[in-house]
Amino acid sequence: MKVMAAEHAPIDKLEAFLQTTQEFNKDGLLQDGYVVEIEEEIKGCFVLATIEKDIYWLKQLYIAKEAAAHLPVLLETILQMSKGKQAKKIYVNSHQPVVDLLLEALQFNPQPKQELGMELGRKEGNWWAYQVS
Numbered sequence: 324m325k326v327m328a329a330e331h332a333p334i335d336k337l338e339a340f341l342q343t344t345q346e347f348n349k350d351g352l353l354q355d356g357y358v359v360e361i362e363e364e365i366k367g368c369f370v371l372a373t374i375e376k377d378i379y380w381l382k383q384l385y386i387a388k389e390a391a392a393h394l395p396v397l398l399e400t401i402l403q404m405s406k407g408k409q410a411k412k413i414y415v416n417s418h419q420p421v422v423d424l425l426l427e428a429l430q431f432n433p434q435p436k437q438e439l440g441m442e443l444g445r446k447e448g449n450w451w452a453y454q455v456s
Contacts, residue, residue: 324393326400329356332365340365346385357404359386359397366390367397371404377411384415394422398429402453410455418448426451 359367367386431451
């Protein structure tokens with residue numbers, strides 16, 4: 324598994340990947356996003372957006388079903404990347420119970436929806452935060 328800034332990904336691979344999912348805005352992905360390459364193909368992507376100087380929001384995390392077994396390693400990689408960015412906290416909005424379980428296992432903490440959902444523009448799902456050490 325290889326993670327790289329979307330802007331550095333080969334355009335042909337990026338275009339092929341984006342045709343497999345309707346969930347991503349290409350411009351937003353190129354600006355703040357990363358792609359996940361598995362066996363020479365892009366199988367996932369995510370956006371790690373800055374909320375404040377040292378606070379990030381992991382949004383638009385996506386991984387293809389056939390690569391889902393890589394999700395725990397991908398989340399660990401994202402946490403390591405965050406440490407490299409000197410992050411103090413990362414927020415995640417989860418819409419799936421299995422992701423909630425994974426986040427809890429990785430020591431993310433549930434957050435009050437009312438405060439974060441309104442602030443970040445998302446009301447659905449569960450909000451989680453990770454204190455980066």
